[in-house]
Amino acid sequence: MTIQKYSVNQYPVQHILTWVQSGEIAIPEIQRPFVWDSTKVRDLLDSLYQGYPVGYLIVWQNPSVRLKDGSISKGKRILIDGQQRVTALMTSILGYEIIDKNYRSIKIKIAFNPIERVFEVSNSAIQKDPRWIADISKIFDKDFKLHQFVQNYTTNNNMNDFDTIYESIESLRGIVNNPIGFIELSSDLDIDTVTEIFIRINSSGVVLSQADFAMSKIAVSEKYQGNQLRKAIDYFCHLATKPESYNQLFQNDKDFTNTEYFKKMIWLKDDKEDIYDPSYTDMLRVAFTSKFKRGKLQDLVALLSGRDFEKRQYFEEIAEQSFNLLREGVLDFMNENYFKKFIMIIKSAGFVDSSMIRSQNALDFAYILYLILREKNMNQASIEQLVRKWFVLSVLKSRYSSSPESQFDIDIRRINDNPVEYINNVIEAELSDAYWNIGLPQQMDTSVAFSSAFNVFLAAQVKMNDKGFLSKDITVKDLIELKGDVHHIFPKNYLKKQGYDRGMYNQVANYVIAQSEINIAIGDKEPSVYFQEVIEQCKTKKLKYGAITETEQLYENLKMNCIPLEILNENYIDYEEFLKERRKLMSEKIKKYFYNL
Helix, strand or coil: HHHHHEEEEEEEHHHHHHHHCCEEEEHHHCCCCCCCHHHHHHHHHHHHCCCCCCCCEEEECCCCEEECCCEECCCCCCEEEEHHHHHHHHHCCCCEEEEEECCCEEEEEEEEEECCCEECCCCHHHHHHCCEEEHHHHHHHHCHHHHHHHHHHHHEEEEEEECHHHHHHHHHHHHCCCCEEEEEEEECCHHHHHHHHHHHHCCCCCCCCCCHHHHHHCCCCCCCCCCHHHHHHHHHHHHHHHHHHHHHHHCCCCCHCCHHHHHHHHHHHHCCCCCCCCCHHHHHHHHHHHHHHCHHHHHHHHCCCCCECCCCCCEHHHHHHHHHHHHHHHHHCCCCHHHHHHHHHHHHCCCEEEEEEEEHHHHHHHHHHHHHHHHHHHHHHHHHHHHHHHHHHHHHHCCCCCCHHHHHHHHHHHHHHHHHHHHHHHEEEECCCCHHHHHHHHHHHCCEEECCCHHHHHHHHCCCECCCCCCCCCCCHHHHHHEEEEECCHHHHHHHHHCHHCCCCCCCCHHEEEHHHCCCCCCCCCCCHHHHHHHHHHHCCCCCCCCCCHHHHHHHHHHHHHCHHHHHHCCCHHHHHHHHHHHHHHHHHHHHHCCCC
């Protein structure tokens, strides 16, 4: 017989709001930006007024924890679905202020017209119109006197129909008695099961991540100041992306500005770097993995709940230790010195622009590795070299693209034991001669724009200070930072006429970074034509494609862009042979680059 791990009930809106106010139900999102448009709040009120269903709320019972004195503390219920709806009701009915997407404290005022029985988002015109109740929260105030209000309303609107208006407003007040579906999940359920239930019940198809559960768990922990920790994570990620929001945050949350967290992130207000703009998932993952030496975020939720994995019970001491350790990890993540030195290492590997980084997981683990090696007091030069090599290996081999948490878990445990030995062993196993000579060329047999291998190739060109295609002075680094063109060596339209499809003419080995003027000048000309013109340019010194005027400069440019010199032959038209040869040359360049990191 299957034991039911949840209960389904119906409760009046008033009951649920009372539970939230008393703290019996914790809303993790209450201090995060409210993402609903005001019209959705209006529509929710209208649905309740009309008696329409408004969906289920889902809460997850926190496990009971054994306290230091041996007593048991029953865990709170965390609202994991329905936060926007409950928050909408709290601001519109109870008049609570909420945080908008710009981190400003606002109150969403919903207006009601008792004559027409319609709702609207309050505005200045409505506030001047006596037919409208400009803010319905006044109707729900405990001191509200309905009879007196209706008398004043009918007088102000020259009406005699007291009963109709009375009934209309009484119906509005009655929406707090309307039921909402309430699903309570048992504390015995693991996160994967809760996630599955959530997905099946949630009609909008929203998927909760392990990070969402962790953030919820952090936010509702009053005892260990989880709300401040939650804010620190949210605010840091927001400022990293939008430093111009600093003044708003400073003005809108004076309490938080006095915390240690805020002092650690002030530097972001002047930060213009976008190589690593972390999400809260990235920040949690790095802080957790670097401090707990574990890679699976579901373990973080369990530890913050106080779980003893061996005894399979929950203890306050473990919860306290876990919050303290996570706090240390978050502060380390935000540390200006650590963060900027890490970015410097990534850029020193040739990844000078965010467009070159397609794997956030690889970046996350590289930062984890940096923090771990610092913790082990390794010298800075060795840290830089190991982090560069591990990051490039991770990108080349797409190490964290499939089951990233499992790979994080494996890597962090082994790196923590002996980082140098493990990293060298992985390099030897993953980047053998067979990979450089066969695997990597095959990996570049693709038309995926900006594949991992092509991005590493560009990083190698940046690191080696290579010039752009047919450029004398302009470097690949310059062109990447200025968003230069990705040029087809064999022009796309030329190859189309030869019968090649998209998968062939957009091959990675047909790409180079070039100045826009050079790209435009080449147009659709086949290589046998425009390269002969470049050779002629070297003879006559009359510029047509870039500024190269010496044959040796041309040869050198082709070599640094891994273009076989045979392409200069007047009758060279073998496109497929060109692709094979260039893949080999690109692989050789990447190999040389890697071992010089």
